[in-house]
Amino acid sequence: MKLSAHFSLEEFTISSKALSMGVRNDPTPAHLENLKHLAERMEAVRALFNRPVEITSAYRNPQVNAAVGGVPTSAHALGHAADFHVDGLNDLDVAKGVRDSGLKFDQLIYEKSRCVHISFDPRLRRQVMRQPGGPGSAVYNGLEP
Structure with a gap:
């Protein structure tokens, strides 16, 4: 199912x-609507860089979210968040580009x-923000120390 032109x-x-858990990661109808909105916003990120975007993680149902250590109110569990890379660019430059955009x-x-x-x-x-220590580590304001 297509959520948007490219996603x-x-x-x-x-x-x-x-x-690995042998469970389905299907969104609820409400979360599916959020994912459609997320895909449209990710189209704007793609257009900002004029390059393909690879989604590495987005929706997590409650069982999967708990298994990865996410809080119940995680934006991933609600269908509002995505982790991603932009083809050919390093992640810090991507983060700066999004930050500096409208x-x-x-x-x-x-x-x-x-x-x-x-x-x-x-x-x-x-x-x-930045999270220099990986999953579960401290999060700091700003992209650079």
């Missing part, structure tokens, strides 16, 4: 954790040596 539902729901987002996190995380929670707070 499919499968890209937003594929999960190695769900596969894109409206809720959170932008440069996860060093891992990915760029972006959420489009309706609050649209434009929080810009």
